[in-house]
Amino acid sequence: MKQPKPEHIKWIKAAVFALCLVPFSRLVWRAFAGTLGVNPIETITHSTGWWTLAFLLITLSVTPLRRLLEAPWLLRLRRMLGLFAFFYVCVHFTIWLVFDHFFDWRAVAADIAKRPYITVGFTAFALLIPLAATSTNAMVRRLGAAQWQRLHRFVYLIGILGVLHFLWLVKKDIREPMVFAAILAVLLGVRVLYRLRQKRTAPVAAPRSQTA
Protein backbone atom coordinates (compact mmCIF):
# COMPACT_ATOMS: atom_id res chain seq x y z
CA MET A 1 0.00 0.00 0.00
CA LYS A 2 1.29 3.44 -0.83
CA GLN A 3 2.25 5.61 2.16
CA PRO A 4 -0.19 8.58 2.35
CA LYS A 5 1.26 12.08 2.61
CA PRO A 6 1.57 13.53 6.14
CA GLU A 7 -1.27 16.02 5.51
CA HIS A 8 -3.48 13.15 4.40
CA ILE A 9 -2.65 11.13 7.46
CA LYS A 10 -3.87 14.05 9.56
CA TRP A 11 -7.24 13.94 7.76
CA ILE A 12 -7.40 10.18 8.01
CA LYS A 13 -6.83 10.39 11.77
CA ALA A 14 -9.55 13.02 12.09
CA ALA A 15 -11.97 10.86 10.16
CA VAL A 16 -11.16 7.78 12.23
CA PHE A 17 -11.59 9.85 15.41
CA ALA A 18 -15.04 10.91 14.28
CA LEU A 19 -15.96 7.35 13.39
CA CYS A 20 -14.81 6.08 16.77
CA LEU A 21 -17.16 8.54 18.43
CA VAL A 22 -20.19 7.38 16.47
CA PRO A 23 -21.26 4.55 18.82
CA PHE A 24 -21.06 6.89 21.81
CA SER A 25 -22.86 9.68 19.98
CA ARG A 26 -25.63 7.31 18.99
CA LEU A 27 -26.12 6.32 22.61
CA VAL A 28 -26.27 9.94 23.71
CA TRP A 29 -28.73 10.76 20.94
CA ARG A 30 -30.93 7.80 21.82
CA ALA A 31 -30.78 8.76 25.50
CA PHE A 32 -32.21 12.19 24.72
CA ALA A 33 -34.70 10.77 22.22
CA GLY A 34 -35.83 8.18 24.76
CA THR A 35 -35.14 5.36 22.33
CA LEU A 36 -32.74 3.33 24.45
CA GLY A 37 -35.37 0.63 24.78
CA VAL A 38 -37.19 -0.82 27.72
CA ASN A 39 -34.07 -1.27 29.85
CA PRO A 40 -31.90 1.76 28.99
CA ILE A 41 -29.17 0.99 31.54
CA GLU A 42 -28.79 -2.49 30.13
CA THR A 43 -28.67 -1.09 26.60
CA ILE A 44 -25.90 1.39 27.48
CA THR A 45 -23.95 -1.13 29.54
CA HIS A 46 -24.12 -3.77 26.82
CA SER A 47 -23.30 -1.36 24.00
CA THR A 48 -20.30 0.24 25.70
CA GLY A 49 -18.99 -3.18 26.72
CA TRP A 50 -19.42 -4.48 23.18
CA TRP A 51 -17.58 -1.51 21.72
CA THR A 52 -14.78 -1.84 24.28
CA LEU A 53 -14.17 -5.35 23.03
CA ALA A 54 -14.58 -4.28 19.42
CA PHE A 55 -12.01 -1.51 19.80
CA LEU A 56 -9.63 -3.85 21.58
CA LEU A 57 -9.86 -6.25 18.66
CA ILE A 58 -9.53 -3.44 16.13
CA THR A 59 -6.43 -2.21 17.96
CA LEU A 60 -5.00 -5.72 17.95
CA SER A 61 -5.59 -6.00 14.23
CA VAL A 62 -3.44 -2.97 13.38
CA THR A 63 -0.14 -4.84 13.45
CA PRO A 64 -1.29 -7.85 11.39
CA LEU A 65 -2.98 -5.50 8.92
CA ARG A 66 0.02 -3.26 8.48
CA ARG A 67 2.18 -6.28 7.77
CA LEU A 68 -0.35 -7.81 5.40
CA LEU A 69 -0.96 -4.59 3.49
CA GLU A 70 2.65 -3.39 3.89
CA ALA A 71 1.26 -0.17 5.35
CA PRO A 72 3.46 0.89 8.25
CA TRP A 73 1.55 4.19 8.53
CA LEU A 74 -1.42 2.29 10.05
CA LEU A 75 0.58 2.24 13.27
CA ARG A 76 -0.21 5.93 13.57
CA LEU A 77 -3.85 5.01 14.23
CA ARG A 78 -3.21 2.44 16.90
CA ARG A 79 -2.92 4.73 19.90
CA MET A 80 -6.21 6.44 19.09
CA LEU A 81 -7.99 3.13 18.67
CA GLY A 82 -6.56 1.80 21.93
CA LEU A 83 -7.54 4.95 23.79
CA PHE A 84 -11.07 4.64 22.45
CA ALA A 85 -11.23 1.13 23.91
CA PHE A 86 -10.24 2.77 27.18
CA PHE A 87 -12.86 5.49 26.71
CA TYR A 88 -15.64 3.00 26.16
CA VAL A 89 -14.60 0.86 29.13
CA CYS A 90 -14.59 3.95 31.34
CA VAL A 91 -18.18 4.71 30.34
CA HIS A 92 -19.07 1.03 30.79
CA PHE A 93 -17.55 0.91 34.27
CA THR A 94 -19.06 4.23 35.34
CA ILE A 95 -22.57 3.15 34.30
CA TRP A 96 -22.16 -0.03 36.34
CA LEU A 97 -20.78 1.86 39.31
CA VAL A 98 -23.57 4.44 39.32
CA PHE A 99 -26.65 2.57 38.15
CA ASP A 100 -26.00 -0.94 39.43
CA HIS A 101 -24.47 0.05 42.74
CA PHE A 102 -24.88 3.80 43.17
CA PHE A 103 -21.38 4.17 44.64
CA ASP A 104 -21.96 1.45 47.25
CA TRP A 105 -18.25 0.61 47.47
CA ARG A 106 -18.78 -2.43 49.66
CA ALA A 107 -21.20 -3.92 47.16
CA VAL A 108 -18.79 -3.07 44.35
CA ALA A 109 -15.94 -4.82 46.15
CA ALA A 110 -18.15 -7.81 46.91
CA ASP A 111 -19.13 -8.12 43.27
CA ILE A 112 -15.51 -7.90 42.13
CA ALA A 113 -14.47 -10.53 44.64
CA LYS A 114 -17.39 -12.93 44.28
CA ARG A 115 -18.57 -12.80 40.66
CA PRO A 116 -15.97 -14.29 38.30
CA TYR A 117 -17.23 -12.37 35.29
CA ILE A 118 -16.83 -9.10 37.22
CA THR A 119 -13.44 -10.17 38.59
CA VAL A 120 -12.03 -10.61 35.09
CA GLY A 121 -13.86 -7.56 33.77
CA PHE A 122 -12.58 -5.29 36.49
CA THR A 123 -9.07 -6.71 36.15
CA ALA A 124 -9.11 -6.00 32.43
CA PHE A 125 -10.27 -2.44 33.14
CA ALA A 126 -7.62 -1.93 35.81
CA LEU A 127 -4.89 -3.26 33.51
CA LEU A 128 -5.94 -0.87 30.78
CA ILE A 129 -5.32 2.14 33.03
CA PRO A 130 -1.50 2.01 32.98
CA LEU A 131 -1.65 1.36 29.26
CA ALA A 132 -3.75 4.46 28.72
CA ALA A 133 -1.54 6.47 31.09
CA THR A 134 1.62 5.52 29.17
CA SER A 135 0.18 6.06 25.72
CA THR A 136 1.76 9.49 25.16
CA ASN A 137 4.98 10.08 23.22
CA ALA A 138 6.57 11.49 26.35
CA MET A 139 5.79 8.28 28.21
CA VAL A 140 7.23 6.14 25.42
CA ARG A 141 10.45 8.13 25.66
CA ARG A 142 10.48 7.94 29.46
CA LEU A 143 9.98 4.17 29.59
CA GLY A 144 12.13 3.39 26.62
CA ALA A 145 10.99 1.18 23.78
CA ALA A 146 11.76 -2.16 25.46
CA GLN A 147 9.95 -1.45 28.72
CA TRP A 148 7.04 0.22 26.99
CA GLN A 149 6.73 -2.79 24.71
CA ARG A 150 6.67 -5.18 27.66
CA LEU A 151 3.98 -3.18 29.48
CA HIS A 152 1.78 -2.85 26.43
CA ARG A 153 1.88 -6.55 25.72
CA PHE A 154 -0.63 -6.74 28.56
CA VAL A 155 -3.18 -5.89 25.91
CA TYR A 156 -3.22 -9.59 24.98
CA LEU A 157 -4.25 -10.55 28.52
CA ILE A 158 -6.75 -7.68 28.56
CA GLY A 159 -8.33 -9.01 25.39
CA ILE A 160 -8.61 -12.49 26.84
CA LEU A 161 -10.10 -11.23 30.11
CA GLY A 162 -12.55 -9.07 28.16
CA VAL A 163 -13.78 -12.01 26.13
CA LEU A 164 -14.12 -14.14 29.28
CA HIS A 165 -16.09 -11.32 30.92
CA PHE A 166 -18.59 -11.40 28.04
CA LEU A 167 -18.67 -15.20 27.88
CA TRP A 168 -19.30 -15.58 31.60
CA LEU A 169 -22.09 -13.03 31.89
CA VAL A 170 -24.27 -14.31 29.07
CA LYS A 171 -27.15 -16.48 30.28
CA LYS A 172 -27.08 -19.26 27.71
CA ASP A 173 -26.63 -18.01 24.14
CA ILE A 174 -22.85 -17.80 23.84
CA ARG A 175 -22.77 -17.24 20.10
CA GLU A 176 -21.80 -13.58 20.22
CA PRO A 177 -18.99 -13.94 22.81
CA MET A 178 -17.68 -16.92 20.82
CA VAL A 179 -17.40 -14.77 17.70
CA PHE A 180 -15.27 -12.30 19.68
CA ALA A 181 -13.25 -15.25 21.03
CA ALA A 182 -12.65 -16.58 17.54
CA ILE A 183 -11.49 -13.20 16.23
CA LEU A 184 -9.21 -12.74 19.25
CA ALA A 185 -7.78 -16.23 18.73
CA VAL A 186 -6.92 -15.33 15.13
CA LEU A 187 -5.36 -12.00 16.13
CA LEU A 188 -3.23 -13.66 18.81
CA GLY A 189 -2.55 -16.67 16.62
CA VAL A 190 -1.01 -14.63 13.81
CA ARG A 191 1.43 -13.16 16.30
CA VAL A 192 2.44 -16.62 17.45
CA LEU A 193 2.90 -17.65 13.82
CA TYR A 194 4.95 -14.56 13.09
CA ARG A 195 7.14 -15.17 16.11
CA LEU A 196 7.77 -18.78 15.04
CA ARG A 197 8.60 -17.67 11.51
CA GLN A 198 11.01 -15.06 12.87
CA LYS A 199 12.82 -17.68 14.92
CA ARG A 200 13.11 -19.99 11.92
CA THR A 201 14.44 -17.43 9.41
CA ALA A 202 16.81 -15.64 11.80
CA PRO A 203 18.16 -18.15 14.33
CA VAL A 204 20.91 -15.72 15.40
CA ALA A 205 19.63 -12.73 17.46
CA ALA A 206 17.08 -10.99 15.23
CA PRO A 207 17.07 -7.18 15.06
CA ARG A 208 14.71 -5.70 17.64
CA SER A 209 11.71 -4.54 15.63
CA GLN A 210 8.77 -2.39 16.69
CA THR A 211 6.22 -5.13 16.87
CA ALA A 212 3.56 -5.98 19.39
Added chain:
Amino acid sequence: MLIRKPADILPSEITSRAVYARRREFIKSAAALGLAAGLSPVAIQPAAAAAKLAPLAKSAFSTDEKMTPFEAVTTYNNFYEFGTGKEDPSRRAGSLRTRPWTVKIDGEVKKPRTFDIEELLKLAPLEERIYRMRCVEGWSMVIPWIGYPLSELIKRVEPTGNARFVEFTTLLDPVQMPGQKVGVLDWPYIEGLRMDEAMHSLTILTVGLYGEVLPNQNGAPVRVVVPWKYGFKSAKSIVRIRFTAEMPKTAWMVAVPSEYGFYSNVNPKVDHPRWSQAKERRIGDLLKRETLMFNGYGDQVAGLYAGMDLRKYF
Protein backbone atom coordinates in the same frame (compact mmCIF):
# COMPACT_ATOMS: atom_id res chain seq x y z
CA MET B 1 -75.66 -10.94 36.21
CA LEU B 2 -73.97 -9.86 33.02
CA ILE B 3 -75.10 -11.87 30.00
CA ARG B 4 -72.49 -11.76 27.31
CA LYS B 5 -73.99 -11.09 23.86
CA PRO B 6 -72.82 -13.45 21.12
CA ALA B 7 -70.43 -11.55 18.91
CA ASP B 8 -70.51 -12.06 15.19
CA ILE B 9 -66.84 -11.26 15.04
CA LEU B 10 -64.53 -13.96 16.39
CA PRO B 11 -61.92 -12.68 18.84
CA SER B 12 -59.27 -14.17 16.56
CA GLU B 13 -60.36 -11.86 13.75
CA ILE B 14 -59.91 -8.63 15.69
CA THR B 15 -56.74 -6.77 14.80
CA SER B 16 -54.31 -6.77 17.69
CA ARG B 17 -53.44 -3.49 19.33
CA ALA B 18 -49.79 -4.00 18.49
CA VAL B 19 -50.55 -4.46 14.80
CA TYR B 20 -53.10 -1.63 14.83
CA ALA B 21 -50.51 0.74 16.27
CA ARG B 22 -48.23 -0.01 13.31
CA ARG B 23 -50.98 -0.16 10.70
CA ARG B 24 -49.36 2.40 8.42
CA GLU B 25 -46.20 0.28 8.29
CA PHE B 26 -48.18 -2.83 7.42
CA ILE B 27 -50.18 -1.05 4.74
CA LYS B 28 -47.01 0.39 3.19
CA SER B 29 -45.27 -2.97 3.12
CA ALA B 30 -48.37 -4.72 1.82
CA ALA B 31 -48.58 -2.21 -1.01
CA ALA B 32 -44.87 -2.53 -1.69
CA LEU B 33 -45.29 -6.27 -2.00
CA GLY B 34 -48.01 -5.69 -4.55
CA LEU B 35 -50.61 -7.16 -2.29
CA ALA B 36 -52.98 -4.25 -2.69
CA ALA B 37 -55.11 -6.54 -4.83
CA GLY B 38 -56.57 -7.78 -1.58
CA LEU B 39 -54.62 -10.95 -0.93
CA SER B 40 -53.88 -11.27 2.74
CA PRO B 41 -50.23 -11.59 3.77
CA VAL B 42 -49.84 -15.28 4.35
CA ALA B 43 -46.94 -15.36 6.72
CA ILE B 44 -48.32 -13.20 9.48
CA GLN B 45 -51.54 -14.00 11.25
CA PRO B 46 -53.19 -10.90 12.76
CA ALA B 47 -50.85 -11.14 15.69
CA ALA B 48 -52.50 -12.05 18.97
CA ALA B 49 -56.19 -11.32 18.66
CA ALA B 50 -56.57 -8.43 21.06
CA ALA B 51 -60.10 -9.05 22.12
CA LYS B 52 -61.08 -7.26 25.25
CA LEU B 53 -61.56 -9.66 28.11
CA ALA B 54 -64.43 -8.66 30.36
CA PRO B 55 -65.87 -8.58 32.89
CA LEU B 56 -62.86 -8.86 35.20
CA ALA B 57 -63.07 -9.39 38.91
CA LYS B 58 -60.56 -7.49 41.02
CA SER B 59 -58.33 -9.56 43.29
CA ALA B 60 -57.06 -9.05 46.80
CA PHE B 61 -53.78 -10.54 45.57
CA SER B 62 -53.16 -7.58 43.27
CA THR B 63 -50.41 -5.17 44.18
CA ASP B 64 -50.98 -1.43 44.05
CA GLU B 65 -47.47 -0.74 42.82
CA LYS B 66 -47.05 1.20 39.60
CA MET B 67 -47.66 -1.07 36.60
CA THR B 68 -45.05 -1.48 33.89
CA PRO B 69 -46.27 0.16 30.66
CA PHE B 70 -47.93 -2.11 28.09
CA GLU B 71 -45.24 -1.19 25.56
CA ALA B 72 -42.50 -2.49 27.85
CA VAL B 73 -44.40 -5.61 28.91
CA THR B 74 -44.95 -6.57 25.28
CA THR B 75 -41.58 -5.66 23.73
CA TYR B 76 -39.09 -6.87 26.37
CA ASN B 77 -39.47 -10.61 26.57
CA ASN B 78 -37.48 -13.77 27.13
CA PHE B 79 -39.15 -16.27 24.82
CA TYR B 80 -36.27 -18.14 23.23
CA GLU B 81 -38.70 -19.95 20.91
CA PHE B 82 -38.58 -16.72 18.91
CA GLY B 83 -34.92 -15.82 19.44
CA THR B 84 -32.72 -14.97 22.38
CA GLY B 85 -32.83 -11.17 22.08
CA LYS B 86 -35.28 -9.27 24.23
CA GLU B 87 -36.94 -7.71 21.21
CA ASP B 88 -37.00 -10.89 19.11
CA PRO B 89 -40.33 -12.22 20.41
CA SER B 90 -42.29 -9.03 19.70
CA ARG B 91 -40.74 -8.85 16.22
CA ARG B 92 -41.12 -12.49 15.28
CA ALA B 93 -44.04 -13.94 17.20
CA GLY B 94 -46.49 -13.03 14.46
CA SER B 95 -45.95 -16.51 13.06
CA LEU B 96 -47.58 -18.12 16.10
CA ARG B 97 -51.07 -19.42 15.31
CA THR B 98 -53.16 -19.19 18.45
CA ARG B 99 -56.31 -20.64 16.85
CA PRO B 100 -57.08 -23.47 16.82
CA TRP B 101 -55.44 -24.28 20.16
CA THR B 102 -55.94 -27.13 22.57
CA VAL B 103 -54.45 -28.09 25.91
CA LYS B 104 -54.19 -31.80 26.65
CA ILE B 105 -54.55 -32.79 30.30
CA ASP B 106 -53.24 -36.25 31.09
CA GLY B 107 -51.16 -38.31 33.47
CA GLU B 108 -52.26 -39.04 37.01
CA VAL B 109 -55.83 -37.74 36.67
CA LYS B 110 -59.19 -39.48 36.83
CA LYS B 111 -60.65 -37.34 34.06
CA PRO B 112 -57.98 -36.84 31.40
CA ARG B 113 -59.21 -34.74 28.49
CA THR B 114 -58.32 -32.13 25.98
CA PHE B 115 -59.64 -28.60 26.35
CA ASP B 116 -60.20 -26.21 23.50
CA ILE B 117 -58.89 -22.72 24.26
CA GLU B 118 -62.42 -21.29 24.02
CA GLU B 119 -63.48 -23.66 26.82
CA LEU B 120 -60.53 -22.60 28.95
CA LEU B 121 -61.47 -18.94 28.46
CA LYS B 122 -64.85 -19.66 30.03
CA LEU B 123 -63.86 -22.25 32.66
CA ALA B 124 -63.98 -19.85 35.59
CA PRO B 125 -64.65 -16.14 36.11
CA LEU B 126 -61.73 -14.09 34.84
CA GLU B 127 -59.83 -12.04 37.39
CA GLU B 128 -57.33 -9.25 37.05
CA ARG B 129 -54.19 -10.13 39.02
CA ILE B 130 -51.61 -7.36 39.17
CA TYR B 131 -48.44 -9.29 39.98
CA ARG B 132 -44.76 -8.53 40.31
CA MET B 133 -42.66 -10.55 37.86
CA ARG B 134 -38.98 -11.08 38.68
CA CYS B 135 -36.68 -12.45 36.03
CA VAL B 136 -33.71 -14.56 37.13
CA GLU B 137 -31.52 -12.13 35.15
CA GLY B 138 -32.18 -9.36 37.69
CA TRP B 139 -34.98 -7.19 36.27
CA SER B 140 -38.62 -7.05 37.19
CA MET B 141 -42.00 -5.73 36.13
CA VAL B 142 -45.51 -5.26 37.49
CA ILE B 143 -48.03 -6.80 35.12
CA PRO B 144 -51.85 -6.85 35.21
CA TRP B 145 -52.46 -10.44 34.19
CA ILE B 146 -55.90 -11.86 33.43
CA GLY B 147 -56.77 -15.39 34.40
CA TYR B 148 -58.12 -17.57 37.14
CA PRO B 149 -56.62 -19.92 39.71
CA LEU B 150 -55.03 -22.97 38.10
CA SER B 151 -56.77 -24.94 40.85
CA GLU B 152 -60.07 -24.34 39.02
CA LEU B 153 -58.74 -26.38 36.10
CA ILE B 154 -57.03 -28.95 38.30
CA LYS B 155 -60.10 -29.82 40.32
CA ARG B 156 -62.07 -30.46 37.17
CA VAL B 157 -59.66 -33.21 36.04
CA GLU B 158 -59.41 -34.81 39.50
CA PRO B 159 -55.76 -35.70 40.08
CA THR B 160 -55.18 -39.09 41.69
CA GLY B 161 -53.22 -39.73 44.86
CA ASN B 162 -50.11 -40.33 42.77
CA ALA B 163 -50.10 -36.84 41.35
CA ARG B 164 -47.28 -35.08 43.20
CA PHE B 165 -46.20 -32.73 40.43
CA VAL B 166 -47.71 -30.84 37.52
CA GLU B 167 -45.74 -30.61 34.29
CA PHE B 168 -46.37 -27.93 31.64
CA THR B 169 -45.30 -28.33 28.04
CA THR B 170 -45.00 -25.47 25.55
CA LEU B 171 -45.79 -25.84 21.85
CA LEU B 172 -43.14 -27.55 19.74
CA ASP B 173 -43.21 -26.26 16.17
CA PRO B 174 -40.00 -24.86 14.65
CA VAL B 175 -41.98 -23.44 11.74
CA GLN B 176 -44.16 -21.27 13.94
CA MET B 177 -41.38 -20.82 16.49
CA PRO B 178 -38.16 -20.38 14.47
CA GLY B 179 -36.06 -20.03 17.62
CA GLN B 180 -36.62 -23.75 18.16
CA LYS B 181 -34.28 -24.39 15.24
CA VAL B 182 -31.48 -23.26 17.56
CA GLY B 183 -30.55 -25.70 20.30
CA VAL B 184 -30.07 -23.07 22.99
CA LEU B 185 -32.55 -25.06 25.12
CA ASP B 186 -34.01 -28.52 24.68
CA TRP B 187 -37.38 -28.20 22.96
CA PRO B 188 -40.27 -28.34 23.75
CA TYR B 189 -39.95 -26.09 26.82
CA ILE B 190 -40.95 -27.99 29.94
CA GLU B 191 -41.79 -26.46 33.30
CA GLY B 192 -43.30 -27.86 36.44
CA LEU B 193 -44.65 -27.24 39.91
CA ARG B 194 -45.23 -29.26 43.03
CA MET B 195 -48.93 -30.06 43.49
CA ASP B 196 -49.33 -27.65 46.38
CA GLU B 197 -47.65 -24.88 44.38
CA ALA B 198 -49.97 -25.59 41.43
CA MET B 199 -53.03 -25.58 43.70
CA HIS B 200 -52.01 -22.35 45.45
CA SER B 201 -54.42 -19.47 45.00
CA LEU B 202 -51.65 -17.23 43.65
CA THR B 203 -50.92 -19.57 40.74
CA ILE B 204 -53.04 -18.57 37.78
CA LEU B 205 -53.85 -19.98 34.39
CA THR B 206 -53.38 -16.81 32.38
CA VAL B 207 -55.16 -15.80 29.19
CA GLY B 208 -54.62 -12.08 29.02
CA LEU B 209 -52.94 -8.93 30.20
CA TYR B 210 -53.90 -5.26 30.36
CA GLY B 211 -57.53 -6.07 29.68
CA GLU B 212 -56.82 -7.91 26.41
CA VAL B 213 -55.95 -11.43 25.31
CA LEU B 214 -52.26 -12.28 25.60
CA PRO B 215 -50.04 -10.93 22.84
CA ASN B 216 -48.16 -13.77 21.15
CA GLN B 217 -44.82 -12.68 22.60
CA ASN B 218 -46.21 -12.97 26.15
CA GLY B 219 -47.13 -16.63 25.75
CA ALA B 220 -50.46 -16.64 23.90
CA PRO B 221 -53.02 -18.00 24.05
CA VAL B 222 -52.62 -19.56 27.49
CA ARG B 223 -49.82 -19.68 30.03
CA VAL B 224 -49.29 -20.09 33.72
CA VAL B 225 -48.04 -17.35 36.06
CA VAL B 226 -46.33 -18.20 39.35
CA PRO B 227 -45.38 -14.81 40.80
CA TRP B 228 -43.14 -15.93 43.69
CA LYS B 229 -40.75 -17.75 41.42
CA TYR B 230 -38.33 -16.50 38.78
CA GLY B 231 -40.13 -15.68 35.55
CA PHE B 232 -38.87 -18.67 33.56
CA LYS B 233 -41.07 -20.90 35.74
CA SER B 234 -44.16 -19.23 34.26
CA ALA B 235 -44.44 -21.40 31.16
CA LYS B 236 -45.87 -19.87 28.02
CA SER B 237 -48.06 -21.09 25.12
CA ILE B 238 -49.00 -24.28 26.92
CA VAL B 239 -50.27 -27.28 24.95
CA ARG B 240 -50.11 -29.99 27.60
CA ILE B 241 -50.50 -30.27 31.36
CA ARG B 242 -49.43 -33.61 32.77
CA PHE B 243 -49.77 -34.78 36.35
CA THR B 244 -46.89 -36.96 37.48
CA ALA B 245 -45.40 -38.74 40.43
CA GLU B 246 -41.83 -37.78 39.47
CA MET B 247 -40.39 -34.29 39.46
CA PRO B 248 -40.55 -32.87 35.92
CA LYS B 249 -37.25 -32.26 34.12
CA THR B 250 -37.65 -28.54 33.58
CA ALA B 251 -35.93 -26.79 30.67
CA TRP B 252 -33.48 -24.57 32.55
CA MET B 253 -32.66 -27.28 35.07
CA VAL B 254 -31.73 -29.57 32.21
CA ALA B 255 -29.78 -26.82 30.45
CA VAL B 256 -27.66 -25.70 33.42
CA PRO B 257 -28.44 -27.75 36.55
CA SER B 258 -25.86 -25.90 38.65
CA GLU B 259 -27.62 -22.58 38.01
CA TYR B 260 -31.35 -23.33 37.79
CA GLY B 261 -33.20 -25.53 40.23
CA PHE B 262 -36.71 -26.94 40.21
CA TYR B 263 -38.06 -24.56 42.81
CA SER B 264 -36.37 -21.33 41.70
CA ASN B 265 -38.16 -19.31 44.34
CA VAL B 266 -37.18 -15.65 44.28
CA ASN B 267 -34.63 -15.46 47.10
CA PRO B 268 -32.22 -12.54 47.62
CA LYS B 269 -30.14 -14.70 49.95
CA VAL B 270 -29.41 -17.41 47.42
CA ASP B 271 -27.31 -16.02 44.60
CA HIS B 272 -27.14 -17.33 41.09
CA PRO B 273 -23.68 -18.95 40.79
CA ARG B 274 -22.58 -16.16 38.45
CA TRP B 275 -24.45 -13.11 39.71
CA SER B 276 -26.06 -11.76 42.83
CA GLN B 277 -29.84 -12.00 43.37
CA ALA B 278 -29.91 -9.41 46.13
CA LYS B 279 -31.09 -6.62 43.86
CA GLU B 280 -33.17 -6.11 40.76
CA ARG B 281 -33.85 -3.37 38.25
CA ARG B 282 -37.56 -2.58 38.12
CA ILE B 283 -38.17 -1.71 34.48
CA GLY B 284 -38.74 2.05 34.39
CA ASP B 285 -36.40 2.73 37.33
CA LEU B 286 -32.81 3.85 36.86
CA LEU B 287 -31.42 2.47 40.10
CA LYS B 288 -31.72 -1.06 41.41
CA ARG B 289 -33.91 -1.99 44.35
CA GLU B 290 -33.71 -4.73 46.97
CA THR B 291 -35.17 -8.04 45.89
CA LEU B 292 -37.86 -9.38 48.23
CA MET B 293 -38.00 -12.90 49.56
CA PHE B 294 -40.50 -14.87 47.46
CA ASN B 295 -40.84 -11.72 45.36
CA GLY B 296 -42.85 -10.17 48.19
CA TYR B 297 -45.36 -13.03 48.36
CA GLY B 298 -43.81 -14.59 51.44
CA ASP B 299 -46.96 -14.15 53.53
CA GLN B 300 -48.86 -16.27 51.06
CA VAL B 301 -46.27 -18.93 50.18
CA ALA B 302 -43.56 -19.20 52.84
CA GLY B 303 -45.60 -21.94 54.51
CA LEU B 304 -45.15 -24.18 51.48
CA TYR B 305 -41.44 -24.36 52.21
CA ALA B 306 -41.38 -24.56 55.99
CA GLY B 307 -38.38 -26.58 57.08
CA MET B 308 -36.91 -26.75 53.57
CA ASP B 309 -33.31 -25.72 53.03
CA LEU B 310 -33.88 -23.19 50.24
CA ARG B 311 -30.17 -23.04 49.48
CA LYS B 312 -30.17 -26.77 48.76
CA TYR B 313 -33.54 -26.74 47.03
CA PHE B 314 -32.92 -23.65 44.96
